[in-house]
Amino acid sequence: xxxxxxxxxxxxPSGIAPERSALYIGPTLSRRRIxxxxxxxxxxxxxxxxxxxxxxxxxxxxxxxxxxxxxxxxIVLPAARGEIRDRNGTILATNTPKFAVVVFPDELPKxxxxxxxxxxxxxxxxxxxSAELARTLSEGSGDSVIVEDSLTREQALPLxxxxxxxxxxxxxxxxxxxxxxNGQMLLGNFLGFTGRVGKAEYxxxxxxxxxxxxxxxxxxxxxxxxxxxxxxHGELVYEVGADGSIxxxxxxxxxxxxxxxxxxxxxxxQQHIARAIARFxxxxxxxxxxxxxxxxxxxxxxxxPDYSPNLxxxxxxxxxxxxxxNDPRQPLFSRAVSGQYPSGSTMKPFFAIGAxxxxxxxxxxxxxxxGGIRVADSFFPDWKAGGHGxxxxxxxxxxxxxxxFYLVMGGYPLSDGQYPLxxxxxxxxMGNIAKTFGFGALTGIDLPSEQPGFIPTPEWKKNIKKERxxxxxxxxxxxxxxxxxxxxxxxxxxxxRLANNGRGYRPFIVESVRELQPLLPxxxxxxxxxxxxxxxxxAVTHGSARALANLSIAVxxxxxxAQWHTRRPAHSWFIGYAPYQKPEIALSVLxxxxxxxxxxxxxxxxEIFQWYAQHQSEL
Numbered sequence: 001x002x003x004x005x006x007x008x009x010x011x012x013p014s015g016i017a018p019e020r021s022a023l024y025i026g027p028t029l030s031r032r033r034i035x036x037x038x039x040x041x042x043x044x045x046x047x048x049x050x051x052x053x054x055x056x057x058x059x060x061x062x063x064x065x066x067x068x069x070x071x072x073x074x075i076v077l078p079a080a081r082g083e084i085r086d087r088n089g090t091i092l093a094t095n096t097p098k099f100a101v102v103v104f105p106d107e108l109p110k111x112x113x114x115x116x117x118x119x120x121x122x123x124x125x126x127x128x129x130s131a132e133l134a135r136t137l138s139e140g141s142g143d144s145v146i147v148e149d150s151l152t153r154e155q156a157l158p159l160x161x162x163x164x165x166x167x168x169x170x171x172x173x174x175x176x177x178x179x180x181x182n183g184q185m186l187l188g189n190f191l192g193f194t195g196r197v198g199k200a201e202y203x204x205x206x207x208x209x210x211x212x213x214x215x216x217x218x219x220x221x222x223x224x225x226x227x228x229x230x231x232x233h234g235e236l237v238y239e240v241g242a243d244g245s246i247x248x249x250x251x252x253x254x255x256x257x258x259x260x261x262x263x264x265x266x267x268x269x270q271q272h273i274a275r276a277i278a279r280f281x282x283x284x285x286x287x288x289x290x291x292x293x294x295x296x297x298x299x300x301x302x303x304x305p306d307y308s309p310n311l312x313x314x315x316x317x318x319x320x321x322x323x324x325x326n327d328p329r330q331p332l333f334s335r336a337v338s339g340q341y342p343s344g345s346t347m348k349p350f351f352a353i354g355a356x357x358x359x360x361x362x363x364x365x366x367x368x369x370x371g372g373i374r375v376a377d378s379f380f381p382d383w384k385a386g387g388h389g390x391x392x393x394x395x396x397x398x399x400x401x402x403x404x405f406y407l408v409m410g411g412y413p414l415s416d417g418q419y420p421l422x423x424x425x426x427x428x429x430m431g432n433i434a435k436t437f438g439f440g441a442l443t444g445i446d447l448p449s450e451q452p453g454f455i456p457t458p459e460w461k462k463n464i465k466k467e468r469x470x471x472x473x474x475x476x477x478x479x480x481x482x483x484x485x486x487x488x489x490x491x492x493x494x495x496x497r498l499a500n501n502g503r504g505y506r507p508f509i510v511e512s513v514r515e516l517q518p519l520l521p522x523x524x525x526x527x528x529x530x531x532x533x534x535x536x537x538x539a540v541t542h543g544s545a546r547a548l549a550n551l552s553i554a555v556x557x558x559x560x561x562a563q564w565h566t567r568r569p570a571h572s573w574f575i576g577y578a579p580y581q582k583p584e585i586a587l588s589v590l591x592x593x594x595x596x597x598x599x600x601x602x603x604x605x606x607e608i609f610q611w612y613a614q615h616q617s618e619l
């Protein structure tokens with residue numbers, strides 16, 4: 001009979017075989033290990049807690065924006081540039097509705113092969129090389145990049161249905177348009193044009209909110225008043241589906257168009273001048289400036305040859321642009337503002353005012369013009385063989401007698417009996433007179449790239465040419481030759497001051513954003529202005545500008561013939577103002593290599609005065 005073993009006999013110490021060790025019941029880890037393990041677990045949970053706090057609190061907004069971007073898309077709504085109008089409200093620069101194709105680079109497939117396929121497909125639909133498309137995207141900035149621009153509505157409609165909405169879109173985009181008669185109104189050099197922001201420009205302007213594909217004023221008014229004309233972009237934010245299709249518009253910030261700019265220019269006068277140039281100076285280069293004597297407002301600003309700003313539209317023809325840029329006549333060079341030329345005899349009235357004010361000469365001071373002056377081995381001629389006879393300041397200006405200005409400004413240094421020994425006004429005083437009238441410095445016209453001209457001095461010649469100053473240099477300066485350089489806008493502004501008895505204003509071209517800026521008094525005597533103005537009137541009645549004598553209004557002026565090359569024709573100049581008794585406009589006309597001042601420059605000036613006589617009440 002089997003014996004059952006009681007529980008106590010097996011599981012109590014007395015039941016354990018003596019040869020076996022005692023059974024231990026309790027924790028298998030030491031207290032130290034438990035402490036270390038607890039610290040590790042606490043650290044892990046602590047890190048999770050800190051990261052959770054960082055994600056949930058500190059980085060909440062950033063991740064929320066990221067999440068929003070994963071389900072939304074933002075498109076820039078380009079702002080239309082402000083319009084540019086002439087003084088009568090005629091539109092010269094406006095915007096025309098066009099469309100653009102944009103690509104969202106971040107939405108393109110990430111796999112290189114799939115991305116290449118997508119770009120190849122887009123390229124075929126746009127008729128653009130895929131490699132060029134990839135380069136455009138790599139150079140772009142922002143969430144979207146314009147890859148095709150200046151599309152008409154007819155071109156855009158089929159693309160709206162064929163392009164993948166997952167990473168492309170077709171947007172409305174205004175484009176600049178210039179109403180310049182296809183370049184026949186000669187507006188390009190002062191209007192300028194717009195173009196895409198270049199790499200260097202983007203580096204500078206990104207902080208101002210510019211995008212790589214934004215339009216930017218490149219020359220003229222478009223450049224000078226970029227911040228006024230530009231406006232500010234808007235933004236359209238919408239929700240997209242998994243396939244990139246538009247689901248719901250979330251928000252829209254409308255674009256704010258740029259402010260319009262009203263010019264002082266009269267488009268009718270500008271066009272009239274263009275026709276006069278075509279008639280009297282075909283194929284020539286030059287400039288015309290017409291300024292309001294009572295404000296400094298420019299009524300016409302012409303540089304010829306000119307160009308149509310529409311040639312620089314977004315989809316311009318590269319071949320036509322290349323021809324324009326490489327044209328040896330340099331149609332993009334603004335001769336009216338940036339061109340620097342010897343003035344010829346147009347400088348004589350200004351020097352005469354200074355000489356009269358200083359008392360070096362009076363109204364009755366005379367010299368004998370014998371056809372020129374010989375000093376040592378050099379001969380300085382009058383334009384008239386045999387000379388002009390007895391000459392005072394009025395005759396010297398009216399008939400442009402060089403000998404009078406040689407002797408009055410430079411004096412005569414010899415005692416040979418040809419002329420009495422005479423000191424003359426001197427080169428330093430002549431330079432100060434020229435500076436007082438604004439030569440040798442910027443006029444401050446509100447257009448880019450203005451040049452200051454140049455007034456030579458003995459110090460300059462010694463330091464730069466390494467030559468001493470001779471009396472011949474003073475003689476050349478006295479008749480506007482030698483190293484003296486002026487700009488057409490300087491001459492027009494100086495003529496306006498002369499007509500106004502010394503009162504003058506800084507020239508400007510934008511009426512709506514400028515205030516009149518009177519210039520400092522000149523310090524010349526009223527009598528000196530009266531004498532010189534009468535002489536300029538005599539130049540019209542029976543002098544070098546007598547072609548203007550039959551106009552319906554009385555005008556005053558001075559011709560100029562500027563030698564600049566030993567084997568090329570001289571530049572033809574004319575300055576003048578009207579009406580003679582109560583001046584309202586002053587002008588300067590330059591025809592490069594036009595010959596004598598009584599030639600094409602005078603003929604163009606006559607057309608301007610005739611136009612003014614017919615439209616005087618409008619101005």
